[in-house]
Amino acid sequence: xxxxxxIFEEYLKEHGLKFTQPRRIIxxxxxxxxxHFDVESLYDxxxxxxxxxxxxxxxxxxxxxIESGLIKQSLRCRAKDQYEHIYGHKRHFxxxxxxxxxxxxxFNPRVEKEVRKMAEKEKFIIQEFxxxxxGICKDCSKKIESVExxx
Numbered sequence: 389x390x391x392x393x394x395i396f397e398e399y400l401k402e403h404g405l406k407f408t409q410p411r412r413i414i415x416x417x418x419x420x421x422x423x424h425f426d427v428e429s430l431y432d433x434x435x436x437x438x439x440x441x442x443x444x445x446x447x448x449x450x451x452x453x454i455e456s457g458l459i460k461q462s463l464r465c466r467a468k469d470q471y472e473h474i475y476g477h478k479r480h481f482x483x484x485x486x487x488x489x490x491x492x493x494x495f496n497p498r499v500e501k502e503v504r505k506m507a508e509k510e511k512f513i514i515q516e517f518x519x520x521x522x523g524i525c526k527d528c529s530k531k532i533e534s535v536e537x538x539x
Contacts (some may be wrong), residue, residue: 392419392458392475399456410441414449418459419473424491426468462518479517485525492525 396415397407417434418425425433431446450471453459458475462482470491479500483492500517507514524532 392473395475396453396456396458400452403452405452410438410445411449411452413438413441414446415453415458418453418471421473424462424470424472426470428468430471460516460518462520481517482520483525484520484522485528486522487524487528487531490525490527 393412393415396411400407400411413434414430417430421430421433427447427450431441431443434441434446450459454461454471459471459473461469462472464470478495480493480495481499483494484490485492499519503517503519504514506512
């Protein structure tokens with residue numbers, strides 16, 4: 389399996405773009421992050437060690453990472469687009485807590501199989517999975533129950 393760095397470098401070359409040092413730093417930061425991220429938190433994380441990477445460069449690089457197949461916009465939570473790296477990872481679904489913003493990843497091949505069967509029946513070609521459910525996580529649910537029992 390090719391490294392994410394090699395894939396991104398090849399993608400950029402195919403599109404007449406350079407694999408600059410700031411792009412290398414952004415790519416490394418994305419793949420060092422093992423959770424969902426938004427562009428601003430990624431930028432803040434990068435700026436802790438690399439003052440030569442601008443916010444604009446981060447914003448311009450995210451679509452390139454998406455187009456290269458390394459990351460995807462997985463969901464929108466608390467009015468921010470959330471991204472995750474997908475290269476080398478199993479497909480999964482998301483449970484999103486509307487109270488605290490927590491994101492749970494759920495692996496379930498039966499759900500994927502059922503979605504594929506439905507698509508096949510409709511002669512629909514799936515290009516990407518992005519299934520999620522919004523609700524309240526168990527921790528927030530306990531807090532709500534605790535408040536209600538105190539009343």
